[in-house]
Amino acid sequence: MGIRFLIGLQVMEPCGVLLRIQWMWRWQLPTNEPDYRLMRRVALGEEEAVAELYDRFAPLVFKLSRQFLTNTAESEDAVQEIFVRLWKTADRFDPRKAKLVTWVMLITRRHLIDRIRKKSVRPKQQELGEHHGETATDGPLPSKIWLEERNHMLLQQLQTLPELQRTVIERAYFQGFTLREVSRQLDAPLGTVKSALSRGLLRLRERGDKEKSAFH
Amino acid sequence: MMTTYEQPDKKQLLELAVLDSHGLLEPLESDLFNSAFLNAPVTLQEEIQKMQEELAVDTSLLPSDLPDASLRRRVLDAVAKAADEEADRLAPLALIGARAGASRHNQRSVGTSGWRAVAMVLFGVSVVLAAFSISANNRADDITKYALNADVAQTMSDLVGTEFGEFIRNPSAPAVGLERTNGDPTGYVRVAINERTGAGYILAIDLKDGEEFFIQGMTPDGTIIELAHLVAGNTPVVAQTFSVDIAIAGTLTYRAIDTTGKVVWS
Numbered sequence: 001m002g003i004r005f006l007i008g009l010q011v012m013e014p015c016g017v018l019l020r021i022q023w024m025w026r027w028q029l030p031t032n033e034p035d036y037r038l039m040r041r042v043a044l045g046e047e048e049a050v051a052e053l054y055d056r057f058a059p060l061v062f063k064l065s066r067q068f069l070t071n072t073a074e075s076e077d078a079v080q081e082i083f084v085r086l087w088k089t090a091d092r093f094d095p096r097k098a099k100l101v102t103w104v105m106l107i108t109r110r111h112l113i114d115r116i117r118k119k120s121v122r123p124k125q126q127e128l129g130e131h132h133g134e135t136a137t138d139g140p141l142p143s144k145i146w147l148e149e150r151n152h153m154l155l156q157q158l159q160t161l162p163e164l165q166r167t168v169i170e171r172a173y174f175q176g177f178t179l180r181e182v183s184r185q186l187d188a189p190l191g192t193v194k195s196a197l198s199r200g201l202l203r204l205r206e207r208g209d210k211e212k213s214a215f216h
Numbered sequence: 217m218m219t220t221y222e223q224p225d226k227k228q229l230l231e232l233a234v235l236d237s238h239g240l241l242e243p244l245e246s247d248l249f250n251s252a253f254l255n256a257p258v259t260l261q262e263e264i265q266k267m268q269e270e271l272a273v274d275t276s277l278l279p280s281d282l283p284d285a286s287l288r289r290r291v292l293d294a295v296a297k298a299a300d301e302e303a304d305r306l307a308p309l310a311l312i313g314a315r316a317g318a319s320r321h322n323q324r325s326v327g328t329s330g331w332r333a334v335a336m337v338l339f340g341v342s343v344v345l346a347a348f349s350i351s352a353n354n355r356a357d358d359i360t361k362y363a364l365n366a367d368v369a370q371t372m373s374d375l376v377g378t379e380f381g382e383f384i385r386n387p388s389a390p391a392v393g394l395e396r397t398n399g400d401p402t403g404y405v406r407v408a409i410n411e412r413t414g415a416g417y418i419l420a421i422d423l424k425d426g427e428e429f430f431i432q433g434m435t436p437d438g439t440i441i442e443l444a445h446l447v448a449g450n451t452p453v454v455a456q457t458f459s460v461d462i463a464i465a466g467t468l469t470y471r472a473i474d475t476t477g478k479v480v481w482s
Binding site for chain 1: 279
């Protein structure tokens with residue numbers, strides 16, 4: 001079965017407004033694509049499908065949870081919540097937009113950030129202030145000492161970044177502040193914060209890859 | 217003077233892609249990124265997908281811990297429990313519109329997982345119908361039969377696709393209903409446009425076999441814009457997406473014309 005659609009046309013309307021009538025995506029939906037079919041089965045709650053999803057991605061999901069959260073028990077709770085969330089959102093997976101691993105890790109990161117933001121731990125004044133002279137504001141924050149213990153290599157790599165990139169990563173990525181909040185805290189334009197965050201994350205990855213290669 | 221929607225340039229889009237893959241964009245920003253991604257050239261889309269995949273699988277800076285073996289069973293049990301709770305909540309919806317005899321027969325022939333799937337499909341469809349202000353009473357019969365006979369794993373995508381989620385419960389995307397100009401009460405056509413992004417969605421239910429028309433939008437100055445061309449097929453629901461300049465997204469009125477140019481829905 002299928003739904004019939006027609007190809008859209010791209011026309012230039014006389015007044016200059018460009019209209020784009022899009023291809024109907026269902027025409028190209030890769031219904032035989034294995035990951036798409038897997039997520040359809042996950043959406044139906046099939047245990048075998050959920051087990052397959054777990055076996056493929058649990059190690060990655062768990063490692064990321066350990067990076068963000070303070071102990072193993074909390075990380076395991078987060079993994080359970082994440083897989084329930086993956087089940088609830090399984091019908092939204094579209095392989096034309098992203099690979100399944102990208103989708104899974106996006107859901108994971110969003111859940112962990114939401115979890116951090118809900119935590120009531122207040123940051124120590126000097127932990128936020130030492131970078132830019134800003135006073136700490138309300139917000140969730142894993143203690144810097146814990147962060148150091150859990151993520152020694154990551155902390156080392158963070159220290160090699162330019163100050164702005166390091167600060168925005170710490171505040172947005174680990175402390176759960178929104179980008180707008182970071183922009184206000186640093187009195188920097190939102191676009192500048194986004195660019196710094198994006199470049200910093202990419203640099204961390206590049207340097208992490210080099211470190212890993214150096215040991216192999 | 218109307219302005220065209222500014223698609224982010226490649227550099228901006230790549231930056232947004234990095235932030236999106238780390239879950240750092242707000243929901244609206246993420247929607248705008250998705251919209252910009254869909255409008256980007258295929259080569260750029262592929263570049264972004266590859267980059268996001270590399271970021272997703274990168275473990276170079278992650279701790280080396282692995283989950284305990286017992287976590288697997290706990291996760292499976294947690295998902296099963298959540299699914300059962302959802303099915304219990306939705307089960308009454310699965311009987312909406314179904315004839316009592318048919319439903320009893322179906323309850324004998326459809327296992328628990330089948331009813332769970334049907335309930336989820338019907339819930340999804342009822343949400344769509346409610347969002348588009350369509351009474352479910354008459355439609356539920358056809359949709360129930362369709363869902364029970366169809367590959368339910370495909371049904372939601374087949375019926376309304378994955379894009380409809382962007383329009384449901386979205387205050388920036390009000391839906392407008394069209395009615396047949398000849399007074400025939402059968403069928404429904406609904407148009408929704410996200411006024412923040414210009415992304416549009418058309419939903420048509422119970423069109424006549426072979427029915428064909430063009431949905432048009434009209435700006436306040438009388439300019440007519442063709443939004444979509446719909447042809448009724450062999451399923452009860454037809455849906456299509458489109459996009460327009462955000463400058464006019466909130467100003468359009470709608471109608472449908474047939475192949476002779478006659479207005480048939482307004």
